[in-house]
Amino acid sequence: MDALLELDGVTKSFGGLVAVRNLSFSIGEGEILGLIGPNGAGKTTVFNLISGVYRPEAGSIRFDGKVISGLKPHEVSSLGVARTFQTVRPFARMSARENVMTGLLFGRGGINAPRRATQKALEMLESVSLLDKAEVRAGRLTLAEQRRLELARALATSPKLLMLDEVVAGLNHSEMNAMVDLLRRIQPERRMALIVIEHVMKAIVRLCNRIVVMNGGEKLVEGSPSEVMRDERVVAAYMGRRGNGGESTTTFSSAPQ
Numbered sequence: 001m002d003a004l005l006e007l008d009g010v011t012k013s014f015g016g017l018v019a020v021r022n023l024s025f026s027i028g029e030g031e032i033l034g035l036i037g038p039n040g041a042g043k044t045t046v047f048n049l050i051s052g053v054y055r056p057e058a059g060s061i062r063f064d065g066k067v068i069s070g071l072k073p074h075e076v077s078s079l080g081v082a083r084t085f086q087t088v089r090p091f092a093r094m095s096a097r098e099n100v101m102t103g104l105l106f107g108r109g110g111i112n113a114p115r116r117a118t119q120k121a122l123e124m125l126e127s128v129s130l131l132d133k134a135e136v137r138a139g140r141l142t143l144a145e146q147r148r149l150e151l152a153r154a155l156a157t158s159p160k161l162l163m164l165d166e167v168v169a170g171l172n173h174s175e176m177n178a179m180v181d182l183l184r185r186i187q188p189e190r191r192m193a194l195i196v197i198e199h200v201m202k203a204i205v206r207l208c209n210r211i212v213v214m215n216g217g218e219k220l221v222e223g224s225p226s227e228v229m230r231d232e233r234v235v236a237a238y239m240g241r242r243g244n245g246g247e248s249t250t251t252f253s254s255a256p257q
């Protein structure tokens with residue numbers, strides 16, 4: 001089977017810093033892939049490269065049979081790639097429903113009749129258990145609710161590939177479990193592929209059967225969760241980190257914000 005998404009030798013630097021170096025991996029339709037690594041490993045930059053925020057200096061990115069490296073974010077989005085952001089950024093003064101409607105009116109679904117968009121937005125909110133908050137301003141929602149709202153907004157574009165950047169960060173244990181349960185329910189229903197960046201290994205293990213580990217911009221290891229967690233190079237990469245006052249956010253259990 002052809003891959004849905006394929007990165008081949010992708011490199012991106014910022015000034016003298018190579019944030020992503022010669023990175024290759026692929027994901028098939030309907031697959032869930034974990035992307036992990038210590039802080040600064042280059043994970044979010046990978047999402048920015050795939051979604052068209054940055055253009056790779058070397059290598060190529062193919063999605064659904066087309067080369068997408070070099071396309072603009074709205075062009076990549078219209079092909080069926082959606083994402084959430086590491087730091088939630090809803091339109092705070094708009095209601096939850098209006099936030100989701102922006103995804104519907106501008107996304108791949110191409111819904112431009114406001115009545116249909118309203119109805120669809122309410123369905124999306126229901127699918128993430130936010131229907132009762134539809135008319136509440138997004139800025140007034142809790143963090144867990146804002147993360148589900150971002151998910152609803154991304155889902156509203158009907159993606160074939162959804163990229164989640166630390167979607168359980170900052171959530172408490174039961175909120176985290178609820179989010180993982182939600183993802184496990186909606187992913188097969190929509191038959192979309194997921195790439196999940198996550199520091200919380202419990203969440204990764206419950207979601208993914210394959211993980212790519214990055215360190216210093218490069219792919220360090222790729223394998224099943226148990227293979228990856230046993231791998232000495234992975235342990236060393238996490239242990240070897242210094243410089244954040246000993247308060248490592250990249251242990252296998254804690255969740256950074």
Ligand SMILES: Nc1ncnc2c1ncn2[C@@H]1O[C@H](COP(=O)(O)OP(=O)(O)OP(=O)(O)O)[C@@H](O)[C@H]1O
Binds near residue numbers: 014044045086
């Ligand atoms: N726009 C930018 N300008 C300059 N440097 C950047 C930029 N974006 C990222 N970097 C640097 O590139 C490296 C990779 O950053 P990135 O955000 O991709 O890491 P990450 O793996 O997502 O880390 P974290 O787990 O902390 O979110 C870091 O050293 C970061 O400081």
Ligand SMILES: [Mg+2]
Binds near residue numbers: 045
């Ligand atoms: Mg990041």
